[in-house]
Amino acid sequence: MSPAQARERFRTGERVPTAGWCQGWTQANLIAVPKRLRYELLLFAHRNPQACPVLDIGEPGAWSTELFGGDLRTDLPGYRLYRGGEAVADLDDVVAEWREDLVPFLIGCSFTFERALLNAGVPVRHLESGTNVPMYVTSVPCRSTGSLSGPLVVSMRPIPGELVRTAIEVSGRYPLVHGAPVHIGDPAAIGVDDLARPDYGDPVEVRTGEVPVFWACGVTPQAAVLASGIDFAIGHLPGHMAIMDVRDDDYLEP
Incomplete structure (x- = not known):
C-alpha cells in the first residue's frame, strides 16, 4: 500500500x-x-x-x-x-x-527502523500481536525552554537478551528517527512502575529471557504540552x- x-x-x-x-x-x-x-x-x-x-x-x-x-x-x-x-x-x-x-x-x-530490526532477526512484539506499541511517561525530565518542559516519553519493545546488542546497532543507524535505545532493563530506573499499564498504546508480553528495551518517543512534545x-x-x-x-x-x- x-x-x-x-x-x-x-x-x-x-x-x-x-x-x-x-x-x-x-x-x-x-x-x-x-x-x-x-x-x-x-x-x-x-x-x-x-x-x-x-x-x-x-x-x-x-x-x-x-x-x-x-x-x-x-x-x-x-x-x-x-x-x-x-x-x-x-x-x-x-x-x-x-x-x-x-x-x-x-x-x-x-516505526521507521522496525522493518530493519525484523530483517536482522530481532522480534517486534506489537507487530506480532497486531497491537499498538506500548509507550510510557518516564521520570526523566527533558531539557526545558522558557515555556516548554516535561518528561521524556519512551516506547518499549521486549528483546531476547542475546539480541539486545543487535537491536542497539540496527536502531542506532537511524539517528533522525530516535536512534539507539535510551534505556535497557529495569523499568523502575526511569520511573516506569508497571509495564502492563502503558500510558499510551497497548501492553505486550515480556517473555522469559527477554529484556525490556526503551527508545525515546515522539509523543514527548505532547507530554510537554500537558506539563x-x-x-x-x-x-x-x-x-x-x-x-x-x-x-x-x-x-x-x-
Missing part, C-alpha cells in the same frame, strides 16, 4: 494504529502549535533531539508539508486535541479545530501516525 492509499483510507474512516503499515515508507508524529510557539518548540526539539527529531515543518495554517502530501487535518487515523494544558478530545479529524496560526511539526518515529499548560495544540493519537512520502532508507546512516 502506498502512503496516498493509506491516507485515503484514514480520510474515509479507518481508525487503526499504523505500526506495520506501508512497509518501507516513513511514519511521523504530528504536533501542531500556535505560530507564537513555533520557535519555542523548535528550541525544545533542538535541546531534546533524540526524543524530538524534526523531519519537517509546515507554514502557519498549512495542511501539508513538503514531505507529507496529504491533508494533516484528515489523513491520520486519529487525533488528540489539547486546550489549557489538558487533553480534551480524541477526534477522527481536526478540520473544524485547525487554525490559520497553527504550525505543524512532523517528528521522527521509531506546560499550553493553551492550544493538536497532536496525533499516539500510535496513529502520519505516513509520509519519503522512504525509511532515507533516514538510514551508512
Whole structure:
C-alpha cells in the first residue's frame, strides 16, 4: 500500500494504529502549535533531539508539508486535541479545530527502523500481536525552554537478551528517527512502575529471557504540552501516525 492509499483510507474512516503499515515508507508524529510557539518548540526539539527529531515543518495554517502530501487535518487515523494544558478530545479529524496560526511539526518515529530490526532477526512484539506499541511517561525530565518542559516519553519493545546488542546497532543507524535505545532493563530506573499499564498504546508480553528495551518517543512534545499548560495544540493519537512520502532508507546512516 502506498502512503496516498493509506491516507485515503484514514480520510474515509479507518481508525487503526499504523505500526506495520506501508512497509518501507516513513511514519511521523504530528504536533501542531500556535505560530507564537513555533520557535519555542523548535528550541525544545533542538535541546531534546533524540526524543524530538524534526523531519519537517509546515507554514502557519498549512495542511501539508513538503514531505507529507496529504491533508494533516484528515489523513491520520486519529487525533488528540489539547486546550489549557489538558487533553480534551480524541477526534477522527481536526478540520473544524485547525487554525490559520497553527504550525505543524512532523517528528521522527521509531516505526521507521522496525522493518530493519525484523530483517536482522530481532522480534517486534506489537507487530506480532497486531497491537499498538506500548509507550510510557518516564521520570526523566527533558531539557526545558522558557515555556516548554516535561518528561521524556519512551516506547518499549521486549528483546531476547542475546539480541539486545543487535537491536542497539540496527536502531542506532537511524539517528533522525530516535536512534539507539535510551534505556535497557529495569523499568523502575526511569520511573516506569508497571509495564502492563502503558500510558499510551497497548501492553505486550515480556517473555522469559527477554529484556525490556526503551527508545525515546515522539509523543514527548505532547507530554510537554500537558506539563506546560499550553493553551492550544493538536497532536496525533499516539500510535496513529502520519505516513509520509519519503522512504525509511532515507533516514538510514551508512
